[in-house]
Amino acid sequence: MIQISGCGSGTRRSDRVWPLRFLIPVVIAACGCAPALDTTVDIPGYPTCSPGAGGDLGTSLPAELTVTINPGDTRQEMLGFGASDCWSIQFVGRWPLEKRKAIADLLFETGLDENNDPRGVGLSVWRFNIGAGSSRQEHISREWRRADTFLNEELSGFDWDRQPGQRWFLQAAAARGVPRFIAFVNSPPITMTANGRAFCDTDTGSSNLAPGKEGEFAAYLANVVRHLRENEGIKFDVISPFNEPQWDWEAGTQEGCRFSPSDMKRVVDALAREDGLAGAEIEIPESGSILDLGRGANYLQAFFDPDSPTFSGDVVAPRIAGHSYKTDLPETGLVGRRVELRAALDRYPGLQYAMTEFCVLGEHGSGRDLGIDTALHVARVMHFDLVVAGASTWQWWLAVSPYDYKDGLIYIDKETDDG
Template identity: 35%
Template sequence: MKLSKCHFKQLCLPLLLVTISQFAAIAQKTDTVITLNVNLNNTAQVIENIGASGCWFSEGIGKYWPAEKREAIARLLFSKQKDKQGNPMGIGLSAWRFNIGAGTTEQGDSSGIKDFRKRTECFLSPNGSYDWNKQAGYQFFLKKARDYGVETLIAFSNSPPVQFTRNGLGYKTEKDYTSNLKADAYNSYADFLAKVIRHFDQQGLHFSYISPVNEPQWDWSHPYKQADQEGSAWKNDEIYHVVKDLNSALNKEKLDTKILISEAGMLNYLYSGKGNSSSQIQHFFGPGSSLSVKALNHVPPVIAGHSYFTESNDSTLITTRTRLADTAKKYNVSYWESEYSMLADGFKEGAKGDRSAIDCALFLAKVIHADLTAGNATAWQFWNSYEPGSAEFNTRYYLIALKPQPDYKDGEFTVTKNLWALGHYSLFIRPGMIRVLTGVEHSADNKILISAWKDKNNKLVIVAINRGATDTSVKLGLANNKKAYKTLDTYLTTGDKDKNMQFSRGGYKSHVVLPARSISTLVIN
């Protein structure tokens, strides 16, 4: 989606994220009412999935924690069911990311990774045999995702198995921005990934995508025994090499899994820059590029990136994603936002001190909204579903706050507002739904963000964020709906402890109120 320079200046982009020049109708604001004109014939991208990752902490929870706790966590992430009052029991993720480990757990303290919980087992032993009982905790959540009907399972790797790396570790010790994979181990790494995919296919756990590299722009170098996690840098030519070999390995195993590239550490690396792992859309999908992957049958026209560090202010948030959307459109590729949490300090929005749970949830919703509307993303995935931390303040890294025992074999968990913020999108914007272009003039405080989506039966879903301090009334004007709408279900999240996607049902009405500092999903049938 493209924002013209004219509109960019007139609307003062640090303001409303949804006002873009292609919108067919620009809403009018009168007094305290915003009129939202939705023409169901004016559409944008088709959504593929909305999901999250269960990296690291899945192992302890899924392997050791009492059944009722791990089952409850799985229900919160994957269930699409409602309770007797109509309130969601979970957020119905439509994608789940599974980390294929590199074998740093088996190395123990000699792995150099300080936190034992961030080490991972590897299915492949140094002697060449496979042990499919490894990563039992990760596999618990993978199976639960399948059982709950999660549509898209994605496997990803932070580092090749340690027996294939240049230094025998799951991270770099040299800061040279090159791959840690041995020069003669590309085929071995590709065969390993393909065999993992084949094994899980045989278990009824089909990975739709395999992602062989992660955040290739970062050097991942640390002094010995100082690393935070597994990781490897990759130059564009090295990515091309591993993707080409992986494509052949998938063909050899007669698998239909697609290869996802490149999980860029920042979105701007996808369309700009002059480094060895920059301008990746142009290198991998550009005509005449020596690194083009367009002829590889397992590589779809999809580019994946992470939304970290591009949301320090609203101008950066929008311009980065608008440029990405323009470049992706030029080269006929779709953009996936495949990893995000509030890693940088943009979520503080200039405030000092702790940020409340609803502060974080509203910021998260703003980033999701920007990726989907300005970035035209066809998929959106949160980084880590659960991590140790508070559920009340600075909930920047997770959806569910953990309080684990020191041995990591039990603990307590608390749902954060972030879970419900993501759920306002994941539970209702299902795979195959189409974004409907809609115009809305920014409110006086520039805090109203709205996106609209329809399914094949013209059911309409509107996600509305009111980041302002006052209630705002919205008048709905709908055009080109196939049948008259009769019902309007509302799911509301506010800062109140008990208002988490709280359900209410009524007949269709043209006026709705967005409470201050809230997220609302309107389902119109």
């Protein structure tokens, strides 16, 4: 069974064509539930909309409203809206062909069906996870949170037949006109980590990438990007070598690797020397919180201040990437933290902001909700990321989820062979 997130859409089975009512990225940016605000501070009176709990969503608007558009007053150029193939696409991409195609249509199609309903949500960015090889081990207990690697069975060379389900969806996205592809990494391959696993432990130190393996890691990523471009026709626009590097990643529930700014600098320098990237920008650091972009770890200063010892602004993309987790409610800084971020970004002229991962976490994340409350909650986060923080791209976490959680655009049965 397949379910899609939407506004009161209910369950839709995979044996029919569904009228589409998607959650994101086309919730129309919450125009109807985002009244004009003074966004210079957090606003205690801002109407709350907790997922699944409703809330005061009313707006007081006159019967007639005049909107004046000034085309000379421009903002950021949008690079697109997307989602990732973690972790279910490795299985879904090997389901029966008709079901694969139906899911790909829902994610990527931009046209109309015979009833003039949208055939799909039209994602314009697709995030491809280059796995670390945790699927070759059993250290991560949940099979659906492991990932393969392009290394062969002996872990001694490449096997380009690996990750077949994910590669099928790369082709499906390209065939349906997706213009932008991102290759992202949660952990270096298990052959390059200090503990031989795809997550950290208490003895890991500042990073689980083994000392001196920066060049090997960079070469591995460049080889993957080169092979998929030259042999499968997929040109990656971005390579993202880190994911939420400030977290310790010791729980062992999914692939992950911590990195200090100095650790990241060494990897970035090695990647910049690889010609196999062929135009793919290096995008960093995919911070797990926007709070660490302009303060805390202060990745803006670390990587984009020319006086910083870890300055990388001359070799990475002209943007900084972060995730909107735990700042998605008024009381956690929905407005104020994005005002702070925008002010910090403005100290680096020309630097863009990429919001590269979000789903509903914490107490509000539990349980699937295909209705309007969660849709409006997500749309509100999107609104302030785009309007206040000035994000140039906005990317959801799981395109397809088997979980009872608010993390998927499409929900499926947890079956590896069919569903």
